[in-house]
Amino acid sequence: MGNDNCVIKKEIDIRNxxxxxxxxxxxGDSTRIRIIGLLMDGEMCVYHIAxxxxxNHSAISHQLRILRSAGLVRPRKDGKTVYYxxxxxxxxxxxxxxxxxxxxxxxxxEN
Amino acid sequence: MGNDNCVIKKEIDIRNxxxxxxxxxxxGDSTRIRIIGLLMDGEMCVYHIAxxxxxNHSAISHQLRILRSAGLVRPRKDGKTVYYxxxxxxxxxxxxxxxxxxxxxxxxxEN
DNA sequence: CCAACATATGAATATATGTTCATATGTATA
DNA sequence: TATACATATGAACATATATTCATATGTTGG
Numbered sequence: 001m002g003n004d005n006c007v008i009k010k011e012i013d014i015r016n017x018x019x020x021x022x023x024x025x026x027x028g029d030s031t032r033i034r035i036i037g038l039l040m041d042g043e044m045c046v047y048h049i050a051x052x053x054x055x056n057h058s059a060i061s062h063q064l065r066i067l068r069s070a071g072l073v074r075p076r077k078d079g080k081t082v083y084y085x086x087x088x089x090x091x092x093x094x095x096x097x098x099x100x101x102x103x104x105x106x107x108x109x110e111n
Numbered sequence: 112m113g114n115d116n117c118v119i120k121k122e123i124d125i126r127n128x129x130x131x132x133x134x135x136x137x138x139g140d141s142t143r144i145r146i147i148g149l150l151m152d153g154e155m156c157v158y159h160i161a162x163x164x165x166x167n168h169s170a171i172s173h174q175l176r177i178l179r180s181a182g183l184v185r186p187r188k189d190g191k192t193v194y195y196x197x198x199x200x201x202x203x204x205x206x207x208x209x210x211x212x213x214x215x216x217x218x219x220x221e222n
Numbered sequence: 223c224c225a226a227c228a229t230a231t232g233a234a235t236a237t238a239t240g241t242t243c244a245t246a247t248g249t250a251t252a
Numbered sequence: 253t254a255t256a257c258a259t260a261t262g263a264a265c266a267t268a269t270a271t272t273c274a275t276a277t278g279t280t281g282g
Contacts, residue, residue: 016214020210021139021143021144023213024135024136024138024139027135027138027139028132028133028134028136028139029136029269029270033128033135034128037128046228047228047229056273057228057229057230058271058274059272061228061231062231062270063270064230079228080228080280090211090212091212094208094209097208098205102134106130156258156259158257158258158259167242169243169260171259172258173241173261174241175259190250190258191249191257192258193260
């Protein structure tokens with residue numbers, strides 16, 4: 001890593017670095033991260049998400065759209081209601097990794 | 112996970128969720144993620160970071176301050192120059208995990 | 223078809239945030 | 253001490269973004 005032989009890898013990084021920041025930007029909002037936190041426990045419909053977070057359904061819908069276009073969550077329609085779930089295990093991993101960092105920095109918080 | 116027995120864990124999550132979004136917010140800027148990308152290869156001084164990114168030294172300094180107060184980078188002073196490096200291995204992990212997600216989503220980009 | 227419901231979308235507003243410019247701090251060298 | 257250099261900081265401006273309100277789309281049941 002870091003030697004100039006690795007030109008291909010460097011290309012990938014440069015090309016994807018902007019996308020990477022965009023990805024983290026999606027995680028970087030308290031409403032969205034709370035939505036992700038809820039979905040860690042399984043799928044949930046818009047109504048219940050909004051209810052859990054004590055927020056406007058519209059606001060949640062807007063945020064879900066952002067999460068959806070970032071490929072972080074996936075909708076499943078059943079009649080009138082739409083259930084959302086985390087798209088893949090990377091999302092959980094990134095979430096958990098961040099949480100570990102926080103806990104590590106704050107000192108161990110476990111009780 | 113998700114059952115109401117896990118009150119302690121829930122407490123932790125709720126308390127740390129805002130901090131978590133703040134953490135990702137720091138990753139969620141293209142300048143800062145490029146700085147982190149550079150520091151993946153080892154420590155580097157402000158001058159060279161700015162040079163590498165073709166940016167104002169002031170802008171870099173501002174962003175380094177944000178990275179510093181988030182605990183993502185660490186300064187080492189040597190005479191006039193200040194060298195920055197990634198603070199701990201969590202930072203690299205989060206970076207790599209995100210990159211994997213991007214590459215996974217884009218389809219395999221290798222070569 | 224109509225009413226009730228769940229979700230989505232668009233426009234508007236208020237707030238947050240990144241970069242620039244000017245200037246300050248701190249360090250080495252003449 | 254004076255000058256040059258590396259980095260840091262503060263204010264200002266321009267842009268991005270989250271939430272709200274109003275409205276639209278789509279679905280179920282009467």
